[in-house]
Amino acid sequence: MAAGEIERLVRLLAKLPGLGQRSAQRAALAMLKRRDTVMLPLAEALAACARNVHPCSVCGNLDTVQPCAICRDPARDALTLCVVAELEDLWALERAGGIFAGRYHVLGGTLKALDGIGPEDLGVDRLLRRVEEQGVTEVILALGATVDGQTTSHYLAERLQPLGCTVTRLGRGVPVGGELTYLDEGTLEAALRARQRVA
Ligand SMILES: [Zn+2]
Numbered sequence: 360m361a362a363g364e365i366e367r368l369v370r371l372l373a374k375l376p377g378l379g380q381r382s383a384q385r386a387a388l389a390m391l392k393r394r395d396t397v398m399l400p401l402a403e404a405l406a407a408c409a410r411n412v413h414p415c416s417v418c419g420n421l422d423t424v425q426p427c428a429i430c431r432d433p434a435r436d437a438l439t440l441c442v443v444a445e446l447e448d449l450w451a452l453e454r455a456g457g458i459f460a461g462r463y464h465v466l467g468g469t470l471k472a473l474d475g476i477g478p479e480d481l482g483v484d485r486l487l488r489r490v491e492e493q494g495v496t497e498v499i500l501a502l503g504a505t506v507d508g509q510t511t512s513h514y515l516a517e518r519l520q521p522l523g524c525t526v527t528r529l530g531r532g533v534p535v536g537g538e539l540t541y542l543d544e545g546t547l548e549a550a551l552r553a554r555q556r557v558a
Contacts, residue, residue, distance in 0.1 A: 365387060365391070368387045368390075369383045369384050369387045370383075372386050372387060411423045413425065415427035415429075415430055417430045417489070418430050418462060418463045418464050418465060419446075419463075419464065419465030419466070419467060419482070420446065420449060420463060420465055421446060429453075429462060429463060430462060434460070435460055435461060435462055436460055436461045436462070437461075437462055437493060437495075438461075438493070438494065438495050438496045438497070439460075439461030439462070439495070439496065439497045439499070440461060440462055440463065440464050440486075440489070440490065440495050440497070440498050440499065441459055441461055441462070441463050441464070441498075441499045441501050442463075442464045442466065442486065442498060442499065442500050442501060442502065442515065443463060443464070443465055443466070443501050443502070443539065444465075444466050444467075444468060444469045444502050444503065444508060444511070444538075445465070445466075445467070445468070445540075446465055447538075447539075447540040448465075448501060448503070448538070448539040448540055449463050449465055450540070451539045451540045451542065451547060452501070452539065452547060452551075454544070455544040455547045455548060456544070458544070458547065458548040458551055459551060461497075461499075464486050464489065466481040466482065466483075466486075466502075466511070467480075467481060467482070468480065468481055469481075469502060469505070469507040469508055469510070469511040470507060470510050470511045470514055471507055478514070478518075481511075483514075483515070483518065486515075487518060487519070487522065490519065490522050490524055491522055495524050496524055496525060497524060497525045497526075497527060498515075498519055498524055498525070498526050498527070499527050499528070499529070499551070499554055500512045500515055500516065500526065500527070500528040500529075500557070501528070501529050501539060501551075502515075502528075503538045503539055505538065508538075512528055512557070516528075516557045516558045517558075519558060520558040525556060525558075526556070526557050526558035527554040527555060527556050527557060528554060528555060528557050529550040529551060529553075529554055530549070530550050530551075530552070530553025530554050530555055
């Protein structure tokens with residue numbers, strides 16, 4: 360392996376999901392070969408994102424404005440919240456284009472007792488406070504059909520029930536073990552339309 364600088368680049372790239380040592384080397388080499396068209400623009404994009412993109416203090420979405428564009432949009436119903444595990448799930452619903460006109464709450468994960476991820480790590484109190492203070496009327500639990508997603512849904516439904524809002528979860532169409540980001544738009548829309556009341 361060549362110079363220290365390249366080694367450092369490969370080591371950092373290998374920390375990314377889906378990139379092992381070998382694919383990190385290939386990515387580094389591809390960038391070095393395309394200095395002007397890939398490497399320098401990428402370096403600028405990385406620096407700009409690191410500088411300007413931050414989590415929304417209301418919903419956990421990532422944006423360059425605070426609160427995020429979705430939370431600021433007066434056309435979106437502030438009284439209907441869709442709770443998702445990860446930002447990719449929010450992107451999946453938004454990609455589906457206008458099927459959901461409410462606002463979001465991004466947990467940043469699901470409950471995982473084995474990994475020691477509890478409600479305090481997911482900002483559950485922030486969600487409950489938001490529901491209570493803003494008088495949210497419906498919370499849609501869109502946490503996928505994985506075991507962890509289901510466990511988290513049950514837990515949240517129990518915590519939300521005393522607040523008097525309607526709690527629903529996505530209907531049929533979400534395959535067992537499936538995560539939202541892998542679903543096509545039609546399936547997502549059908550699951551959203553067929554949502555079922557759980558509390
Ligand atoms: Zn937001």
